[in-house]
Amino acid sequence: LIMPKVDGFEAIRQIMSRKPTPIVVVTAANDSQNSFDAVKAGALEVVSKPTSVNTPEGAKTITAILEKAKIMSGVKVLTRKAHIFPTSSGPLAQPDKFLNSFNEFDTPMPRTQLRLPSIRLSSIPKIVAIASSTGGPPALSKVLTHIGKGFPLPILIVQHITPGFGQGLISWLAQTIGSHIVEAKEDTLPMSGYTYIAPDNYHLLMDIKGRIKLSSALPIKGHRPSANPLFESVAQYYGPSAIGVVLTGMGDDGVLGMKVLKQAGGFCIAQDEASSVVYGMPKAVADAGLADVVLGLNSIGSYLLKLVS
Incomplete structure (x- = not known):
């Protein structure tokens, strides 16, 4: 650099x-x-x-x-304008038990102008769980920027990232967005307005008390953290009050956990192909028939606001 x-x-x-x-x-x-x-x-x-x-x-x-x-080398990328940036609720008795079973930053349209799918949720949303991989950091930045400060629900995030860069991602997002973005800590009770990101080399889950649990169990399909235990544990605790979001990424991590979340009555948002850097993870969820809505990246934050309003 x-x-x-x-x-x-x-x-x-x-x-x-x-x-x-x-x-x-x-x-x-x-x-x-x-x-x-x-x-x-x-x-x-x-x-x-x-x-x-x-x-x-x-x-x-x-x-x-x-x-x-x-x-x-096989990823198709789009032209980007040369902007100038500064450099600078069934409780889960054993939250680890299922780990081994899975071995351009543009401004969003004003919500009054959005024509997004209107779907009635089966329960009042209480938490948002997000998974992303390749292309995830800028995608997360966009979604979190669009929902803004003071989002009324806690957000849990699993981002596949090279070990050693997790804390840097958290610092970068916090500096870029200016909201409460922190590394997930063991036994923390998720709070509204805060975003919790899985630390390097730990699975991020919810336990029987609705608190954050970090697990060093084996990687799942090469991933630790993996989206599958996040979605499943959130589904086990929050049931129909959970919202799951799958953003750009390679592979199919998250599809098994999202299946559990949907079976529990939760709501699923998948990023669309046109706005994904790699249309792997969201494609797997959409192809499995698990996505309630498939949206462009620039609409996901606004849609989350619509769901919780």
């Missing part, structure tokens, strides 16, 4: 405005704030660079970077 004449942020903006190309940022984990500024400028993914190339751990990191680059 630090280069002569033109820095990495400006280079990303110019590339994305002139010839859109999938960009993966490789940087040190302690540079996470700048890394997410790069994501905001148009990069798709942030990965940590190896501390050494002559160790087994370094070789493993290099292999992971190459695999990530290969995957990202």
Whole structure:
């Protein structure tokens, strides 16, 4: 990101405005704030660079970077305007029991102008659970910006991210949006107006008392945190009062948990293909017939406000 004449942020903006190309940022984990500024400028993914190339751990990191680059090379990206950004309720008795069973930042339209699907919820919403992966950080920034400060429900988020960058994501979102965005902590009772993000290498769940539980159980299909235990535990505790949201991401993480949430009477929103960086996770939910609505990214925040108003 630090280069002569033109820095990495400006280079990303110019590339994305002139010839859109999938960009993966490789940087040190302690540079996470700048890394997410790069994501905001148009990069798709942030990965940590190896501390050494002559160790087994370094070789493993290099292999992971190459695999990530290969995957990202197949992602279709859209032209972005070269904006200037600063750089800077059935209780769950055993919340761990099901873990092993799954081995452009534009302004939203005013709500008065939105023509969104009108669906009557079966119960008063009490919580929102969101899952995202590739392309997730800027998508989360957009949704959280659109709902604004003082959202009347707690929000729980699982974002697939390279270990070491989780706290940087939280700091970046908090600085960008200016609302209560924090790392999820064990035994916390979720509060309205707060957004809780799963920490690195921990599954995020709800326990029998409606408090946050963090689990170091095995990754689920390679993911820890995984969206499946989040959606299932939220469904077990909140039932029809739960809203689940699946944003852009590779693979199908979240579809099994969302099935449980729907069976409990919850409500599901999936991001549409046109606005997704990678139409994998939301596609899996939509294809399974679990999505109550499929919306463009620029409409999801406004629709959440509509649901809770």
